[in-house]
Amino acid sequence: MQLDYKDFFIILPLTILIAWACVLLLADLFIPKERKGITAFLAALGLVVVLGFTIAQTGHQGTSFNGMVILDGFSIFTSSLILLSGLLGIALAYGYIKRMGLERGEYYTLMLFSVTGMMLMTQASDLIIVFLALELLSIPLYVLAAFARPDLRSEEAGLKYFLLGAFATGFIVYGTALVFGATGTTSLSIIFGASPSLLLTIGSALLLIGFGFKVAAVPFHMWTPDVYQGSPTAVTAFMASGAKIAGFAALWRVFATAFPTPSVDITEVLWVLAAITMIVGNLTAISQTNIKRMLAYSSIAHAGYILMAFVPYGNKEVMPVSIAAGLFYLFSYVVTNFGVWGVVIALEKFEGAGLGISDYAGLAKKYPALAAAMTVFMLSLIGFPPTLGMVGKFYLFRAVIAGGYSGLAIIGVLTSLVSAYYYLRIVVNMYMREGDPVIERETWLDITTAVTAIATVGLSFFPQWLFLLAGSATLKWF
Amino acid sequence: MEFLLQPLTLLTFFPLMGVLVILFMKSDAKNAIRWVAMATTLITFGISLWVLTLFTSSNPDLQLEARYAWINVAGWNIYYYLAVDGLSILLVLLTAFLTPISVLSTWTAVEDRVKDFMIFFLLLEVGMMGVFLAQDLFLFYIFWEFTLVPMYFLIGLWGGPRRIYAAVKFFLYTMAGSILMLLAIIWLGNQGKTFSLPELIAQGGIPENVQMWLFIAFAAAFAIKVPMWPLHSWLPDAHVEAPTAGSVILAGVLLKMGTYGFLRFNIPLFPSATLQSAPWIALLATIGIIYGAAVSYAQADVKKLVAYSSVSHLGFVMLGLFALNAQGISGAILQMVNHGLSTGALFLLIGMVYEQTHTREIKVYGGLWKIMPVFGTIMLISALSSMGLPGLNGFVGEFTILLGAFGSKAIGSPWYAGISAIGVIMAAIYILYMFQKMFLGPAGEITRAHNLRDLNWREILTVAPLLAFMFWIGLYPAPFFNLMAPAVEKLLIGY
Numbered sequence: 021m022q023l024d025y026k027d028f029f030i031i032l033p034l035t036i037l038i039a040w041a042c043v044l045l046l047a048d049l050f051i052p053k054e055r056k057g058i059t060a061f062l063a064a065l066g067l068v069v070v071l072g073f074t075i076a077q078t079g080h081q082g083t084s085f086n087g088m089v090i091l092d093g094f095s096i097f098t099s100s101l102i103l104l105s106g107l108l109g110i111a112l113a114y115g116y117i118k119r120m121g122l123e124r125g126e127y128y129t130l131m132l133f134s135v136t137g138m139m140l141m142t143q144a145s146d147l148i149i150v151f152l153a154l155e156l157l158s159i160p161l162y163v164l165a166a167f168a169r170p171d172l173r174s175e176e177a178g179l180k181y182f183l184l185g186a187f188a189t190g191f192i193v194y195g196t197a198l199v200f201g202a203t204g205t206t207s208l209s210i211i212f213g214a215s216p217s218l219l220l221t222i223g224s225a226l227l228l229i230g231f232g233f234k235v236a237a238v239p240f241h242m243w244t245p246d247v248y249q250g251s252p253t254a255v256t257a258f259m260a261s262g263a264k265i266a267g268f269a270a271l272w273r274v275f276a277t278a279f280p281t282p283s284v285d286i287t288e289v290l291w292v293l294a295a296i297t298m299i300v301g302n303l304t305a306i307s308q309t310n311i312k313r314m315l316a317y318s319s320i321a322h323a324g325y326i327l328m329a330f331v332p333y334g335n336k337e338v339m340p341v342s343i344a345a346g347l348f349y350l351f352s353y354v355v356t357n358f359g360v361w362g363v364v365i366a367l368e369k370f371e372g373a374g375l376g377i378s379d380y381a382g383l384a385k386k387y388p389a390l391a392a393a394m395t396v397f398m399l400s401l402i403g404f405p406p407t408l409g410m411v412g413k414f415y416l417f418r419a420v421i422a423g424g425y426s427g428l429a430i431i432g433v434l435t436s437l438v439s440a441y442y443y444l445r446i447v448v449n450m451y452m453r454e455g456d457p458v459i460e461r462e463t464w465l466d467i468t469t470a471v472t473a474i475a476t477v478g479l480s481f482f483p484q485w486l487f488l489l490a491g492s493a494t495l496k497w498f
Numbered sequence: 499m500e501f502l503l504q505p506l507t508l509l510t511f512f513p514l515m516g517v518l519v520i521l522f523m524k525s526d527a528k529n530a531i532r533w534v535a536m537a538t539t540l541i542t543f544g545i546s547l548w549v550l551t552l553f554t555s556s557n558p559d560l561q562l563e564a565r566y567a568w569i570n571v572a573g574w575n576i577y578y579y580l581a582v583d584g585l586s587i588l589l590v591l592l593t594a595f596l597t598p599i600s601v602l603s604t605w606t607a608v609e610d611r612v613k614d615f616m617i618f619f620l621l622l623e624v625g626m627m628g629v630f631l632a633q634d635l636f637l638f639y640i641f642w643e644f645t646l647v648p649m650y651f652l653i654g655l656w657g658g659p660r661r662i663y664a665a666v667k668f669f670l671y672t673m674a675g676s677i678l679m680l681l682a683i684i685w686l687g688n689q690g691k692t693f694s695l696p697e698l699i700a701q702g703g704i705p706e707n708v709q710m711w712l713f714i715a716f717a718a719a720f721a722i723k724v725p726m727w728p729l730h731s732w733l734p735d736a737h738v739e740a741p742t743a744g745s746v747i748l749a750g751v752l753l754k755m756g757t758y759g760f761l762r763f764n765i766p767l768f769p770s771a772t773l774q775s776a777p778w779i780a781l782l783a784t785i786g787i788i789y790g791a792a793v794s795y796a797q798a799d800v801k802k803l804v805a806y807s808s809v810s811h812l813g814f815v816m817l818g819l820f821a822l823n824a825q826g827i828s829g830a831i832l833q834m835v836n837h838g839l840s841t842g843a844l845f846l847l848i849g850m851v852y853e854q855t856h857t858r859e860i861k862v863y864g865g866l867w868k869i870m871p872v873f874g875t876i877m878l879i880s881a882l883s884s885m886g887l888p889g890l891n892g893f894v895g896e897f898t899i900l901l902g903a904f905g906s907k908a909i910g911s912p913w914y915a916g917i918s919a920i921g922v923i924m925a926a927i928y929i930l931y932m933f934q935k936m937f938l939g940p941a942g943e944i945t946r947a948h949n950l951r952d953l954n955w956r957e958i959l960t961v962a963p964l965l966a967f968m969f970w971i972g973l974y975p976a977p978f979f980n981l982m983a984p985a986v987e988k989l990l991i992g993y
Contacts, residue, residue, distance in 0.1 A: 405640040433677035487571045
């Protein structure tokens with residue numbers, strides 16, 4: 021096999037990023053302990069440069085390494101979103117890990133490795149690469165989850181995430197093996213043409229379970245609340261969006277481009293998965309008193325909405341709409357999500373104090389801007405105008421209804437009614453109850469919260485370009 | 499620039515100018531903030547009058563259209579599309595008219611967080627205007643849902659002791675209906691490849707079995723808002739806990755969004771489902787009329803009494819709408835305005851005495867008229883208007899509605915109108931009972947305990963415009979009917 025420059029062009033951004041991560045790992049040794057902020061800036065710089073390269077690839081398409089990796093609009097969109105998550109994740113972590121006494125240079129390096137894995141995931145067009153990318157993105161996340169050692173909750177979170185994550189990877193590997201057994205290949209474009217067989221269906225079902233773990237779909241969500249709660253909050257914020265984007269990117273890529281054949285059976289399974297994910301996520305969130313746990317269940321619920329739009333994926337007409345809607349929603353989720361976690365970080369104190377929902381009482385009187393931002397995020401998560409979350413949900417429901425699954429759409433809207441109850445509880449606490457909260461202010465945190473809040477409202481009035489981007493980044497059948 | 503200078507765009511979004519100014523004012527400059535809010539709402543009212551002069555009442559179609567492609571990519575034909583016609587012009591005027599009055603009523607009643615209050619109030623006005631003017635389903639949905647947010651804060655922040663419960667209940671109840679409407683909107687948009695209401699109406703041809711489901715989905719949102727029996731249980735809570743200005747807007751405008759929704763969407767979009775469901779809606783409306791009146795009589799809290807009377811009055815509006823003839827519908831539109839005027843006045847007046855006594859229990863009052871003669875007189879006029887005394891506005895509306903409902907082919911039986919007429923008598927009973935207990939007879943404990951003063955000039959100025967319209971509509975309603983007649987006729991072409 022002859023490799024030429026074009027092969028490298030296709031993976032150029034992630035090559036730069038992983039090289040930069042390795043350089044940073046070494047450079048960090050020479051950065052004095054009290055000035056680890058430099059590492060953060062260097063890491064962010066790397067992400068910005070790579071984001072530039074990724075966006076510069078717009079319009080290019082192709083596969084390389086014998087069809088193992090692919091470059092297309094879909095990968096560029098999701099990679100950019102992942103890089104954006106990385107940047108926002110660093111902005112949130114910068115002050116937080118300093119304040120919590122966790123500031124070690126590896127933090128940022130591990131994030132870069134994880135981002136690289138996520139980007140590779142979006143470009144994978146072979147099940148082996150999916151596996152490779154999954155490991156590359158997950159292992160740094162396991163370490164990051166336990167980063168607050170010797171805090172027991174953080175260690176527990178790391179271990180739990182590791183064990184269950186490894187378990188999920190096992191499903192993916194086994195599924196890959198069965199698919200290989202059925203078709204004789206791991207390449208997505210060749211699997212596409214395979215004739216239907218029981219083995220293929222079982223293999224794809226196992227893959228679905230594996231991805232279900234990663235995106236936290238019920239009943240594979242058990243790890244989510246504990247890991248979200250135990251991990252340092254800045255890690256949770258990054259994990260909640262980055263890992264979700266990568267998980268969905270893989271799910272969409274693999275199922276939309278390789279498994280239209282077993283879609284008859286898979287669609288019904290997806291229907292049930294989406295429905296119980298929305299129901300369980302939203303209903304369990306009601307009873308939470310810790311905001312990190314509540315947001316964990318909320319993130320499960322949102323995975324359910326995105327899955328819901330993907331149910332009609334076997335329908336050739338609707339599938340691109342499903343994925344475009346999902347991409348749009350992921351964008352709005354990322355923006356809102358980092359804003360919410362920014363507010364959570366502002367209120368968090370040592371030893372997990374300041375994380376109760378009751379700790380938000382009286383926030384509006386003392387810090388009106390922060391409370392207003394949080395209100396915007398809550399409205400966006402409910403799917404209320406004028407926020408990006410509303411436009412996103414509109415898009416998702418449109419895909420489901422176009423696919424003819426009105427029953428599922430009704431479950432979707434009813435569960436978002438349930439979600440209004442627990443999101444509003446935070447608004448009630450902030451505005452309508454008395455309290456005396458103290459917040460930690462830090463420039464990058466303030467900037468992140470302000471920018472995401474403004475974007476959440478502002479972009480809801482001008483979503484055209486995002487529609488266009490998501491629409492052109494969608495997947496098509498081979 | 500051309501976009502901003504459209505009369506309807508200006509009318510909808512002008513209150514945002516006030517929001518912008520208030521945002522940069524110090525929160526302890528309370529009076530200045532009140533003046534800015536007052537000026538903003540008055541100018542908005544001025545713009546609405548300008549719109550009225552531009553409006554051609556003989557034209558049955560949508561007028562003063564502002565239409566721009568908004569999200570026009572990837573098969574999403576979403577337009578920024580505002581327009582007004584005879585069905586909505588009166589409600590637009592009512593909204594612009596009631597908002598400054600409500601602002602005036604808060605002058606001394608709201609002392610806490612005046613800045614936030616006015617911001618939410620002005621945002622609410624934007625939402626309400628948008629609801630009555632939007633002609634694109636997506637745009638309409640945004641405005642419709644958006645009105646919930648400021649109202650939620652108005653109840654939850656400035657309300658009575660159970661305000662949090664009332665605010666959350668209001669929010670969730672209303673949202674429950676509107677999310678079903680959202681699905682129906684998406685279905686229509688998918689099917690018709692457009693979200694523009696006039697185009698969807700022109701396309702028609704929605705299969706009958708689907709029509710019923712869509713009708714129900716839209717009706718769920720609107721019936722909760724109206725509220726129709728048995729979906730009314732959020733209303734008394736919201737009304738009792740809301741601050742006075744909130745109650746006025748809630749009763750005066752927000753409830754009309756429900757009845758307007760039926761008029762604007764259900765009736766023209768789903769003709770066969772409308773015909774099928776007309777008797778059922780008439781039945782629910784009749785139950786609502788009698789039930790609301792009966793429950794009103796049993797209330798000990800005067801604000802709750804007025805709140806339940808809204809259930810009864812809005813029942814008349816629904817009955818008129820689904821009579822599906824010119825009399826019924828034009829009576830219903832007029833009655834929407836009437837209810838806004840008289841119930842708005844009642845809430846304002848109750849708020850004025852509450853500000854002095856801090857109680858709303860009927861039985862502790864008594865003999866108020868002797869001590870507060872001006873207040874008593876104005877209250878009597880408003881009460882009589884609310885119960886439909888000939889010569890005042892309420893009579894014209896209810897009479898026209900009953901006339902329409904008697905002869906309605908769609909409802910199919912004169913019995914609904916006949917039973918509803920009993921509601922008019924019951925209204926007289928509970929209103930006069932309330933008036934007698936509070937204003938006549940020996941002075942009650944509260945009346946004696948407080949050194950009550952009569953209304954001051956500001957308070958009289960607040961209610962006087964409402965009284966003027968009560969007499970005007972009661973004595974000479976023709977100009978109001980003329981505004982809507984061609985549009986109503988056009989609406990009924992399909993029936």
